Amino acid sequence: MSAVEYNKINDITVENQPVQEPERQYYYMDKCREIISERTKEKGRRLTFYVETFGCQMNARDSEKLRGILENIGFVRNDYEESDVVIYNTCTVRENANIRVYGRLGHLKTLKKKNPDMIIGLCGCMMQEKHVVEKISKSYRHVNLIFGTFNIYKLSELLYRVLTEDKMIVDIMDKTEEIVEELPVDREYKFKSGVNIMYGCNNFCTYCIVPYVRGREKSREPEDIISEIKRLADDGVREVMLLGQNVNSYGKGLEPYVDFASLLHRVCKIDGIERVRFMTSHPKDLSDDLIDAMATEPKVCPHMHLPLQSGSSRLLKIMNRHYDKERYLELVEKIRNRIPDISLTTDIIVGFPGETEEDFKETLDVVDKVGYDSAFTFIYSKRTGTPAADMPDQVPEDVTKERFDRLLALVQKRAKERCARFEGKTMPVLVEQVNVQDDRLVTGRLANNLTVHFEGSSDLIGQIVDVKLKECKGFYYIAEQA
Numbered sequence: 293m294s295a296v297e298y299n300k301i302n303d304i305t306v307e308n309q310p311v312q313e314p315e316r317q318y319y320y321m322d323k324c325r326e327i328i329s330e331r332t333k334e335k336g337r338r339l340t341f342y343v344e345t346f347g348c349q350m351n352a353r354d355s356e357k358l359r360g361i362l363e364n365i366g367f368v369r370n371d372y373e374e375s376d377v378v379i380y381n382t383c384t385v386r387e388n389a390n391i392r393v394y395g396r397l398g399h400l401k402t403l404k405k406k407n408p409d410m411i412i413g414l415c416g417c418m419m420q421e422k423h424v425v426e427k428i429s430k431s432y433r434h435v436n437l438i439f440g441t442f443n444i445y446k447l448s449e450l451l452y453r454v455l456t457e458d459k460m461i462v463d464i465m466d467k468t469e470e471i472v473e474e475l476p477v478d479r480e481y482k483f484k485s486g487v488n489i490m491y492g493c494n495n496f497c498t499y500c501i502v503p504y505v506r507g508r509e510k511s512r513e514p515e516d517i518i519s520e521i522k523r524l525a526d527d528g529v530r531e532v533m534l535l536g537q538n539v540n541s542y543g544k545g546l547e548p549y550v551d552f553a554s555l556l557h558r559v560c561k562i563d564g565i566e567r568v569r570f571m572t573s574h575p576k577d578l579s580d581d582l583i584d585a586m587a588t589e590p591k592v593c594p595h596m597h598l599p600l601q602s603g604s605s606r607l608l609k610i611m612n613r614h615y616d617k618e619r620y621l622e623l624v625e626k627i628r629n630r631i632p633d634i635s636l637t638t639d640i641i642v643g644f645p646g647e648t649e650e651d652f653k654e655t656l657d658v659v660d661k662v663g664y665d666s667a668f669t670f671i672y673s674k675r676t677g678t679p680a681a682d683m684p685d686q687v688p689e690d691v692t693k694e695r696f697d698r699l700l701a702l703v704q705k706r707a708k709e710r711c712a713r714f715e716g717k718t719m720p721v722l723v724e725q726v727n728v729q730d731d732r733l734v735t736g737r738l739a740n741n742l743t744v745h746f747e748g749s750s751d752l753i754g755q756i757v758d759v760k761l762k763e764c765k766g767f768y769y770i771a772e773q774a
């Protein structure tokens with residue numbers, strides 16, 4: 293399912309190349325549209341595109357923007373790599389994401405032999421790393437376009453250059469002060485949407501490459517966020533996910549200053565929006581006002597993703613996280629006191645340099661005490677350029693792997709116990725899709741983000757329906773319509 297968000301500037305056709313954004317991009321969309329229309333006639337078929345997203349929700353939202361631009365130009369979406377335009381929106385948080393991209397590029401070379409007009413584009417976090425761009429420009433000559441995280445909005449301008457210049461186009465910016473919006477977006481779901489409220493990150497956790505590839509933290513003006521969400525609501529969106537690397541520090545640098553809790557209150561006032569989520573919360577900046585907003589605003593979903601990273605206060609200090617084990621546990625207690633049924637989820641890294649068995653046991657202890665509804669567990673990945681990459685005592689692979697398995701077993705055991713707490717209850721579900729394995733079922737989510745499957749047909753998609761939660765199967769529920 294897909295929905296195109298068009299907006300007020302969408303109809304502009306400009307004769308001369310404008311300097312201002314986003315008008316300049318609408319100019320290039322017109323120019324590309326002319327070329328693509330010619331090529332469509334020549335080939336006697338519509339030209340197709342395929343965008344693949346690696347990584348997080350931010351990248352998923354960026355891909356919706358890429359698709360919106362490509363559709364506006366005249367391409368049609370295709371779910372296969374055998375397309376006329378293939379774009380990989382890359383991630384570089386962990387090394388294995390990079391390895392996957394290189395593997396896929398090898399495969400594309402074969403496909404391009406069959407369709408020499410194929411345009412291959414790479415963008416996103418991995419492209420912000422110099423050594424990656426050097427390697428691709430040298431060894432992957434079949435790539436046509438490389439751009440980064442700050443110029444996603446420039447896709448039509450860059451594509452125009454690919455279509456008119458016979459060379460690899462590389463356009464990487466080191467940073468940007470500008471937030472360019474008001475461009476077409478092709479949403480993955482008609483009824484829910486991510487909304488960027490800020491870009492970048494200032495935290496410099498010592499293992500993490502994000503601040504280097506996404507730049508300094510920059511919050512969007514609350515008025516811009518509110519008007520975007522109003523437009524989404526008018527277009528049928530019922531659930532929004534406010535996106536930022538650290539939403540709890542939203543508002544820094546804005547004049548006048550607005551904090552995240554007050555933004556949440558404002559979003560909740562928008563008619564038509566029934567559920568409000570957000571991601572991600574850094575424990576160091578979690579305010580009482582935010583907990584209060586969650587407890588008092590019925591539209592805010594009772595779910596918080598609160599990355600722990602490690603349970604060891606010693607390691608948390610070296611990770612530059614600015615909280616310790618005790619403070620994290622106090623926070624959890626405070627949140628649960630105000631919102632008893634809340635679902636808590638987390639991210640945990642195993643094998644950070646210097647991690648001892650004692651450090652690791654502290655992580656297990658926090659997992660056991662908190663009882664997360666689910667957790668993303670990661671093996672530490674060395675990222676060139678981060679402080680942790682140069683730290684001594686990198687943990688051997690076999691030790692990390694053994695710890696990882698123990699952690700996963702405990703996470704799963706606690707999640708299973710925890711998720712079962714709603715068995716027998718009747719709760720509202722936002723239906724998202726027909727079940728992929730059994731088309732007699734539909735799949736949706738509770739407000740607390742747990743997945744539910746129940747008998748129903750595709751006309752329920754996008755609706756919020758009450759279901760009786762019959763059986764908890766670990767991390768999802770089997771239910772029936774109430």
Ligand code: 5AD
Pocket residue numbers: 385386499500501599601639640641670671672673674675
């Ligand atoms: N190695 C492993 N996991 C990492 N993360 C960030 N950097 C690394 C790394 N170098 C994890 C953190 C973060 C999540 C998005 O990715 O847990 O919260």
Ligand code: SF4
Pocket residue numbers: 493494495496497500501502503537538574
């Ligand atoms: Fe990375 Fe830390 Fe920023 Fe999250 S808060 S993106 S882990 S540096």
